[in-house]
Amino acid sequence: MEHKGTKEIETKRLILRQFNKYDADAMFRNWESDSKVTEFLRWKTAVDISEAESVLSDWIRGYENLDFYQWAIVLKELGEPIGTISVVGKNELLDIVHIGYCVGSKWWHKGITSEAFLAVIPFFFEEVGVNRIESQHDPNNPNSGKVMQKCGLRYEGTLRQADWSNKGTVDACVYSLLKSEWESKR
Helix, strand or coil: CCCCCCCCEECCCEEEECCCHHHHHHHHHHHHCCHHHHCCCCCCCCCCHHHHHHHHHHHHHHCCCCCCCEEEEEECCCCEEEEEEEEEEEECCCCEEEEEEEECHHHCCCCHHHHHHHHHHHHHHHHHCCCEEEEEECCCCHHHHHHHHHCCCEEEEEEEEEEEECCEEEEEEEEEEEHHHHHHCC
16 A cells, blocks of 8 residues: 545535544534443443544544544535545555544434545545455444445455444444456446
């Protein structure tokens, strides 16, 4: 892979960009303090804006590394972040990135997460040189799997007790998209 860092990507309704220190309030208000969002995630629901500020500080430092990918999902009509999409794991030997995402519950079922995910796929295949994009979800969160399917990822199977979240130890439904599959559908 030839890492490029978190480059700005624009879609019809969204701007995917790096976070900055001014995003703490929107981050806290729009998803970090939303227990519906964090239910199936690995981090606890934020109770204070200082938690968002701490996370943002880590992410901003991360942008110094070209292999760090953490986008703010900014809804153009709102002008502030409503969620995030990022690489939560990677395998350099096999050219694999593992994508994670979350969007505030006010914006669920509007195609926003799918739009963001669809926007990063060509970036990873064409610019970074990824061969496989993968993602996973808890079977009790099927809407996350619908995002993956809408973006062309194929269901590969469910790994039993292979992940953890605020629910404890959970199963993981695994999906992937290979570069060759993506190219054949273009």
